[in-house]
Amino acid sequence: MSITNRMAIFYIIILVFSIALCTLLYQQIYYRITSDKISEVSMQNLYSIRTSVEQTIDNLNNYSKMTLANDDLQYTLRSGNIYTDLVTQKRVHEYLVHLIEAVPQIESVYFFDSHSNEYMVGNLGINQFNLSDIKDAGWYNEVLEHQGSYILKLNGGGAFTRDTNSNFVSMIRVVRDLNSIKPIGILILNIRESAFKLSYNNILDKYKTDVTLLDENDESIVKSGEASVRDMEHYLSLSGMKEYDSRIEKRNGAQYLYSHLHDSNNNWKLVSVMPIEELLSESRSVSWVGLLIILVNGILLFIGSIFISRILTNPIKKLLRSMRSIERGEFKQVDIKAGHNEIGRLRDGYNMMIHEIQKLIGRVIEEHNFKRKAELNLLQAQIRPHFLYNTLDSINSLAISGRTEAVSEIVEALGQYYRISLSKGKEVITIGEEIEGVRNYLKIQKIRYGDMFDVSFDIDERVLDRKILKLILQPLVENALYHGIRAQGEPGTIQISAKYAPDFILLTVEDDGAGMSEESLRKLLDDELNANAASFGVKGTLERLRIFYGVDQICTFESRVGSGTKVTIKIPNAERNEDAI
Structure with a gap:
């Protein structure tokens, strides 16, 4: 039997086996790559959300610093009783009203003097302070230990009566006398839940994504969609103390991609849930195209091998003998006498490739x-x-x-x-x-x-x-x-x-x-x-x-x-x- 016929029969056997194997491997690799890309996109979304949330908090922190530096507020708190000077108190009230009007993320502003006297500006119908003495608040010692920097507490850390239909986050910090740096009061900015929702509203409708923002106690600050709290707690328990993680879990017979990102600045967590089936369905056509390309290429290669093997066997052997140096890592141009036919052009193309590889190596180093x-x-x-x-x-x-x-x-x-x-x-x-x-x-x-x-x-x-x-x-x-x-x-x-x-x-x-x-x-x-x-x-x-x-x-x-x-x-x-x- 001729070499050409032997190559044809052997190639048929290899072709059937390779197409079946490639199809199986392609599906597995495609699924894995797609899952990794989805995880990467999910994590990028969470990083974007975290950046937006941190920017929101930084902006409100700057407003709180401006409030702390207000001369009238400093004077009022320095006196020890916020109700001593009603004229100054009126100016403070006007300043805080303008602040809330200019910054819609702020729902209400509270400040307390050294005698626990309370003064607030904002919505009087909800989120009212319900303690007789601010020193009874569970976070009071914690905010003192922060020495002027803020702490964040969901729904005021239990110090407020709240509307159960929505959450809020309290930014709490000690007011210091700008002259003596001594504590003279407590300032509380209650931040609306909507301030954080704006951080990722543009992501929620995409791929039916469910995003949840959790505080340091894993309590939901802003929760969208209908994600199972039990499933989410199970996922977080599997992830442990990792700063970020993604994994695919089954829920109600369907696969979901759970991802979380830890915000070390505020000790918060961002958790997203994305349905895998929803994401894979959009790229399934690409999978079929890939399989079709494998099949078509196999057939074309089989047909081409019958013709090419008849005219290339001997010249290829000569070319291979001239190219043995590549196996030793030596990228040298070959020199075979093949005239100007296809083999000659192959030789010229190969030599050009070697030249480009040498240039590429130099470029990579540079x-x-x-x-x-x-x-x-x-x-x-x-x-x-x-x-x-x-x-x-x-x-x-x-x-x-x-x-x-x-x-x-x-x-x-x-x-x-x-x-x-x-x-x-x-x-x-x-x-x-x-x-x-x-x-x-x-x-x-x-x-x-x-x-x-x-x-x-x-x-x-x-x-x-x-x-x-x-x-x-x-x-x-x-x-x-x-x-x-x-x-x-x-x-x-x-x-x-x-x-x-x-x-x-x-x-x-x-x-x-x-x-x-x-x-x-x-x-x-x-x-x-x-x-x-x-x-x-x-x-x-x-x-x-x-x-x-x-x-x-x-x-x-x-x-x-x-x-x-x-x-x-x-x-x-x-x-x-x-x-x-």
Whole structure:
């Protein structure tokens, strides 16, 4: 039997088997890929919803800050009795009425003086405070511990009588005297349920999606559709403490995609339920097209193999012998004598392909280096505003307090800091310039916090002229101040040192503040980089160091609860510049 006939018979057997196998595998792979894409879309929707919810809360938080800074409200609460000065009380009332009219998300506003006297503006028919003394509220001690930052409680945490037809979320915070920073009252903003519904109304009608927003106690804040609470609780129990998860579960004989996303800022959860059948039905035609393509291609390949095998067998063998070098990973052009027929064009096409592969490999290497540099620039662009926002907030606080000289000092220090940090677009500066930038940063924070912290520097003069990636010490010093000393609640010390060694330079930032547990430290080092996370400055610094110096373990952390934190950076003692990225 000829080779051509043998190839035809063998191909028929392989074709039948491969079509059956490919059909089965295609269906399985298609279902899995579709499910993964659906899960990805579901998670993207939840991330969008979380961002919208957080933006809503941030906007209302800004309105609450504006309310706290109102001069009339400060004066009224500072007196100790909100009913002492009726003229001022009237102005406060007018301000709050205008606030509620301008911000429809706010249903009502309550504030309480130091004697638990209550004053409210809003809908008097529902959501009334039902405690005789605000100190009896279950969240009272919690809001005091937050020292001025807000807490969120569903339906006022049981302190309000409420309309059972709708929910509301209470934003509760301590009112501080802007002059003495002492607590002088409590402010409560009751946020309508509709404020959160607007975050994802555009998703609810798509694919019959059911989205539920849960608070820290897994109680529904805003619930849409008819999702089974029991099924949802079962899904959350399977997901455990994961930040996000997706899985397919059966409910009433049908398959549903359950997805959840944890909002670490408010300890809330977003849960979505999407019917799988509804989603797969739209793409089922694509599946049939894919199967048809497999079948048609198989038939065409069979017909073509009969003709091609007769004229290509011998020339192909010659071509294969010339292409053996590819098996050894050598991409070399072949040289066979085949004239200008099809085999010759195949040879020319193959040689052109090898040439393009060589060019592509070079391009991939070039793009990889460009990507590393772009990644570094992106991280640096993200970390610069991180300090500016905090400084502007400090300037705002000083301006409100009337401390004009301090405002002048902090603005001057800020200008000196950014002259160093910008460095005319250079990403590499001397250690001396980096230390000077840290001194300006601490000068700014010293104006704000006074005697809350002391600073000591131990700098080896031999390292001052050494080049270093800029803006790596400031995020660590900021972390030591905010999450170390400030979290401790009492004065502390930050120690900054730079030591010289022949092969490396040791930079150390150490504080005697609150410290971190092993779990918190592990989470800081293991979590993915997130611009919204509290640890973004430290994580961004570690990522920049890793990219720039190409060393994974360049930074070490030592910390214990109550004993402070020590961060050590081991920089290779070799000159680098921006072109080395």
